[in-house]
Amino acid sequence: xxxxxxxxxxxxxxxxxxxxxxxxxxxxxxxxxxxxxxxxxxxxxxxxxxxxxxxxxxxxxxxxxxxxxxxxxxxxxxxxxxxxxxxxxxxxxxxxxxxxxxxxxxxxxxxxxxxxxxxxxxxxxxxxxxxxxxxxxxxxxxxxxxxxxxxxxxxxxxxxxxxxxxxxxxxxxxxxxxxxxxxxxxxxxxxxxxxxxxxxxxxxxxxxxxxxxxxxxxxxxxxxxxxxx
Amino acid sequence: xxxxxxxxxxxxxxxxxxxxxxxxxxxxxxxxxxxxxxxxxxxxxxxxxxxxxxxxxxxxxxxxxxxxxxxxxxxxxxxxxxxxxxxxxxxxxxxxxxxxxxxxxxxxxxxxxxxxxxxxxxxxxxxxxxxxxxxxxxxxxxxxxxxxxxxxxxxxxxxxxxxxxxxxxxxxxxxxxxxxxxxxxxxxxxxxxxxxxxxxxxxxxxxxxxxxxxxxxxxxxxxxxxxxx
Numbered sequence: 001x002x003x004x005x006x007x008x009x010x011x012x013x014x015x016x017x018x019x020x021x022x023x024x025x026x027x028x029x030x031x032x033x034x035x036x037x038x039x040x041x042x043x044x045x046x047x048x049x050x051x052x053x054x055x056x057x058x059x060x061x062x063x064x065x066x067x068x069x070x071x072x073x074x075x076x077x078x079x080x081x082x083x084x085x086x087x088x089x090x091x092x093x094x095x096x097x098x099x100x101x102x103x104x105x106x107x108x109x110x111x112x113x114x115x116x117x118x119x120x121x122x123x124x125x126x127x128x129x130x131x132x133x134x135x136x137x138x139x140x141x142x143x144x145x146x147x148x149x150x151x152x153x154x155x156x157x158x159x160x161x162x163x164x165x166x167x168x169x170x171x172x173x174x175x176x177x178x179x180x181x182x183x184x185x186x187x188x189x190x191x192x193x194x195x196x197x198x199x200x201x202x203x204x205x206x207x208x209x210x211x212x213x214x215x216x217x218x219x220x221x222x223x224x225x226x227x228x229x
Numbered sequence: 230x231x232x233x234x235x236x237x238x239x240x241x242x243x244x245x246x247x248x249x250x251x252x253x254x255x256x257x258x259x260x261x262x263x264x265x266x267x268x269x270x271x272x273x274x275x276x277x278x279x280x281x282x283x284x285x286x287x288x289x290x291x292x293x294x295x296x297x298x299x300x301x302x303x304x305x306x307x308x309x310x311x312x313x314x315x316x317x318x319x320x321x322x323x324x325x326x327x328x329x330x331x332x333x334x335x336x337x338x339x340x341x342x343x344x345x346x347x348x349x350x351x352x353x354x355x356x357x358x359x360x361x362x363x364x365x366x367x368x369x370x371x372x373x374x375x376x377x378x379x380x381x382x383x384x385x386x387x388x389x390x391x392x393x394x395x396x397x398x399x400x401x402x403x404x405x406x407x408x409x410x411x412x413x414x415x416x417x418x419x420x421x422x423x424x425x426x427x428x429x430x431x432x433x434x435x436x437x438x439x440x441x442x443x444x445x446x447x448x449x450x451x452x453x454x455x456x457x458x
Contacts, residue, residue, distance in 0.1 A: 112341040138382050138406055145378030146371045153370045177367055181410060 002040045004030045006093075009047040010100055018044075018106030045110050048097060052114050055086050056121060063125040072129035073143055073183035076122050077175040080151040083118060084171050087155060091163030098159040119148045143182055150174040231269045233259045235322075238276040239329055247273075247335030274339050277326060281343050284315050285350060292354040301358035302372055302412035305351050306404040309380040312347060313400050316384060320392030327388040348377045372411055379403040 008030035012021040023044055027037050041047050059079045066075050087094040101107045123144035130136030154170035237259035241250040252273055256266050270276050288308045295304050316323040330336045352373035359365030383399035 109338050109342050112345055113338050116341055135402075135406060138379065138403055141382045142375045142378045142406060145374040149371045149374030150367065153367050173364075174367055177364060177371060 001030075001032060001036060005032065005037060005040060006047055009044075010096065013048070013104050013107060014100060018104050018110070048100070048107055049110065049114060051086055052117075055083050056117055058082055058086075059118065059121055063121065066125075068129070071179075071183050072126055073147075074179050076126055076143065076147050077150070077178055077183075079122060079125075080118070080147050081171055081175065084151060084155055084158075084167060088158070088163075088167045095159055095163045098156075115148060115152070119144050122147055143178070146178050146181070147175075150178045230259075230261060230265060234261065234266060234269060235276055238273075239325065242277070242333050242336060243329055247333050247339070277329070277336055278339065278343060280315055281346075284312050285346055287311055287315075288347065288350055292350065295354075297358070300408075300412050301355055302376075302408050305355055305372065305376050306379070306407055306412075308351060308354075309347070309376050310400055310404065313380060313384055313387075313396060317387070317392075317396045324388055324392045327385075344377060344381070348373050351376055372407070375407050375410070376404075379407045 005026060009021070009026045012025050012029060016025075021044070023034065023037055026044075026047070027034050041050065046053075059082055062079050062082055063075065066072075101111050123140050126140035126144055127137055130140050133139060151171070151174065154167070154174040157170050158165050158167040234255060238250070238255045241254055241258060245254075250273070252263065252266055255273075255276070256263050270279065275282075288311055291308050291311055292304065295301075330340050352369050355369035355373055356366055359369050362368060380400070380403065383396070383403040386399050387394050387396040
């Protein structure tokens with residue numbers, strides 16, 4: 001019954017658009033009553049994105065499970081990974097929805113609002129963790145957006161492969177780019193030269209014109225400062 | 230006439246919601262004919278976001294004006310700055326719209342789709358510039374998202390001040406965070422220790438456990454690699 005409702009809804013959204021399709025249209029095509037629809041889905045959007053409320057709840061719970069000692073960037077990217085796992089659990093449904101969402105503007109808009117809620121949830125966690133930095137809120141917002149963009153890059157790559165590529169490898173390399181940029185403890189094989197297996201890194205940004213001794217001084221100071229994160 | 234239409238539309242969106250308000254409702258409250266509406270606005274959305282098509286066109290033109298020699302991250306953040314300038318040109322309208330958008334879900338969704346188009350435009354430019362890097366597409370997507378997030382952070386800070394704070398200072402410090410992270414040539418006073426006035430930096434990410442000589446080796450190698458960008 002659930003599958004029949006999803007199939008009918010996808011057909012109608014593609015044919016008429018999301019806004020122009022009513023729940024009555026969907027149940028009529030699926031040959032079931034209105035009450036059956038609401039047994040499975042609270043609203044029209046939920047036929048297409050039935051798992052996002054759970055996804056958001058899981059992400060929030062995971063973020064809150066941190067002790068406050070974990071690396072915040074790593075923890076945020078692990079939280080985003082949960083969402084990709086949710087997609088990967090149902091490859092054919094996810095791929096079908098991806099194709100539909102690209103064609104139906106109303107669904108694309110709905111998806112953007114879902115993505116925004118994930119980003120907002122991550123930013124909220126990171127703002128808490130960066131509360132004692134003068135640039136904490138800015139840093140949190142930028143890193144949350146970067147985590148979401150890396151996640152979406154991995155997700156799209158996997159969806160475009162028809163759900164055939166290795167989603168774990170996609171998400172690992174995407175997240176390594178983000179943790180390699182900002183984390184104290186990037187994942188193994190991190191981008192930008194993070195040592196494989198290193199669980200803490202030092203990031204130095206210095207003028208290329210600076211003499212080498214000043215860069216070494218910079219490293220020493222970075223080693224001191226990065227302990228604060 | 231234009232202002233009367235905007236005022237009527239804002240009043241109705243707030244009262245009934247965006248979806249539930251028709252163009253007929255707006256012209257009737259403003260006391261003008263339907264044709265007058267379409268003289269100023271192509272569609273209902275454009276009453277609230279009348280300048281975004283121009284903003285996107287300006288951004289695209291600016292991005293394309295690059296010679297291909299400019300620093301890509303700096304160029305992308307300068308493009309985003311154009312959008313903030315567009316808001317800053319009309320402080321009271323921008324602040325009024327911000328308050329409305331936060332209250333009306335339909336407008337929030339529309340705004341997200343506008344933001345997504347800016348991000349997409351920036352990512353497209355960066356993908357071109359990073360085409361010869363193995364991680365070029367991922368890097369482009371993440372940096373585009375970071376630029377947009379930094380822009381939005383600055384914009385929100387300014388809007389929350391009622392348009393009273395120094396928007397130039399807000400956007401400078403937000404963009405310095407992004408260019409300080411990724412650019413070869415960050416802005417003056419860049420975050421993360423970029424030397425004031427430096428137009429090229431070296432970024433080193435190394436294990437904190439690594440001996441100092443290996444970090445120095447890393448700097449030398451970074452100096453070589455960063456020339457490729």
